[in-house]
Amino acid sequence: MAAYELERLNYRVRILEGNTRIGGRIHTHRFGPDPGAPSVELGAMRIPTHHRRTLEYIEHLRLGENVREFRTLLSDENAFLHTADGFVRIRDASGPLHRSFRRELARDRHPGSYDDATVAFGAWLTAVVGAIAPPDLRDALRADLRRQLLDLVARIDPAPYLTGAAGGRVDLHALFAAHPGIRAGCSGRLNGFLDDILTETSPALLRIEGGMDQLPRRLAERLRGPVSCGRKVVGVEVREHDVLVHSRTAARTVVEPSDFVVCAAPFPALRRMRLTGLDADKLAVLREVDYCPATKVAFHCREPFWQADGIDGGASFTGGSIRQTYYPPADGGRGRGAALLASYTIGREAERLGRMSPRRRHRLVLEELSAVHPELLRPGMVLEAVSTAWGHTPWTVGCAMRWGKDAAEVEEERVRAARPVHRLFFAGEHTSTTPAWIEGAVESALRAVEEIDGYAPSRRPAAALGIHDPAGAW
The missing domain is CATH 3.90.660.10 (Polyamine Oxidase; Chain A, domain 2)
Incomplete structure (x- = not known):
């Protein structure tokens, strides 16, 4: 993405891709070589309808006619849900979920007494978080429910948000949208993940028919400069007037100078490189940014x-x-x-x-x-x-930034992660306001391009080198 936009500004760009394929965490696998072979997304597989930048590029690359609805978790009532009573159809899950949730409240000796609508909220939120969140956030939800979240929900009367044939399911999206104040009952860790939980179970999700990898492939087809796959970057040396990039092929190590370098490699992968010329704070944030497997x-x-x-x-x-x-x-x-x-x-x-x-x-x-x-x-x-x-996977060492910080901590880390070091610039979802989504990769690429073009506009056409591994949305 950054390479494409830099070329549109008349920069000369070369991409070094350590993997043997392009796309990074966008990875469509096809069971066969023919166009009609069944395919599955082993990486990014969905796009929220409010991710404007991503959808604009899809239209720009003439993929708009391939956009289809993405059906997500809990969207088909005949699919299955794991409960304490075993596997049940989603349409039949309210009873088992409610009973299990009441047993959990009793086991924890929770002092509150709640009506069926409030129990339905707790039961279905627990089910959704249990399906999507890492184990530590599942534990955080249980603590939040015990502490104050259920009491806040009980005060607003969740009954109008009950859905389903028997009225035992809660429209969590509508409830949180109408009553954002109840998020005060979520700990900072859970609150930071709640947007992703609601987005991942939203009906407003899209996919690209024929494979998500059409997006990076269409971009690559439009590049004038070379894309060198199988070029593993092993070192980056930031100097006053350029950046030296050390990369390895099967036969030898190559050292290339460039006026500017955009590094889109996730920080866990970047930590494995030999880095010179980076300040102490940048090295610190490289160590601190953690990725979730x-x-x-x-x-x-x-x-x-x-x-x-x-x-x-x-x-x-x-x-x-x-x-x-x-x-x-x-x-x-x-x-x-x-x-x-x-x-x-x-x-x-x-x-x-x-x-x-x-x-x-x-x-x-x-x-x-x-x-x-x-x-x-x-x-x-x-x-x-x-x-x-x-x-x-050596090029990523994870799928996305690990969740678990509050909003202020996340923003501080993002600013530090995105900050350039002289002529070395950083992109990728880990440097964006939309981590874990393609939108974050697009946002960060556009920011890096703007930073480069504002650094020395009089030097155009300059050379830029991209250490490439675009973030994918999960």
């Missing part, structure tokens, strides 16, 4: 067997080691099988899966998911399994 496992199935179960899309919360299971739309041709995103995990579960060998990882996911979908064990049903453990 994520692991995705996908199966190529002989047929979309879940459709016979009435599941047309969306996702199930399967719990255990595999957490979330998504049912991608069958964009490929008939008779080619169907893709299933069998497991999407973040945090400790993702790290545990990531440490396994791919074969063991795939076997564990198959065993656990077959408790929900026994069809997976039919002979010949699973044709192929693939996975990406982003916490163990």
Whole structure:
């Protein structure tokens, strides 16, 4: 993104990409070489409708006609939800969730007495956070509910926000939008994650039919300068009038000077490089920015067997080691099988899966998911399994910035992370106000371009080098 915008300003740009493919954390896997092969997103897979910059680039790159609705967790009432009573359909989950939540309140000796609507709020918020959040934030939610969140909700009467056939489900998006004050009952850690929780379960999500990787590929096609894949950057040396970049190919190490360098590599990957000329505060924030691991496992199935179960899309919360299971739309041709995103995990579960060998990882996911979908064990049903453990990928060492700070801490860290060092500039979702989304990568790229162009506009056309690994939205 930064390279494209710099070239539009007449800078000469070269991209060094350590990976053998472009796209960074946008990674569409296709089960076959043909255009009609089933595909699955092993990286970024959705775009909120309010992410204006991302959608503008999609239109600019003539991908607008490929934009489709993304069906997310809890969007299909025939999908499954893991409860204390076992796996139930989402349409039937209110009863088990409410009973479990009341038992939890009693076990914790919570002094409050709440009506059914308030219990429904607590039960469904617990279910959503349990499905999406890392384990530490699940614990934070339980503490927040006990402390004051339930009392705040009880005062506003959540009954008007009950939905579902039996009125046992709560429209969390509408409730929080109408009563933002109840967020005062959330700790700083949970409050910072709440926007992502609500966004990820929102009906206002989009995808690109044919693969999210069309976005970086269209950008790359428009570049005039070279994109050098397989060029691992091993060192960056900031000097007064230029920046030296040390990169390694299969045969040798190359040292290249450049007037400006944009580094979009996540900080955990940047920490593995030899860095010279960076000030103490920059080195400190490089150490402090932490990334959350994520692991995705996908199966190529002989047929979309879940459709016979009435599941047309969306996702199930399967719990255990595999957490979330998504049912991608069958964009490929008939008779080619169907893709299933069998497991999407973040945090400790993702790290545990990531440490396994791919074969063991795939076997564990198959065993656990077959408790929900026994069809997976039919002979010949699973044709192929693939996975990406982003916490163990050298170009990223994680999926996105780790959550868990309050708003003031996040902003302070963002400013420090984004600050340039002389002629070395920084981009990527970790330097943006929208971490964990493609929007953050776009926002940060545009900021870095503006900073470079404001640094020495009289030097154009200057040379700029990009250390490339764009952030993807999860």
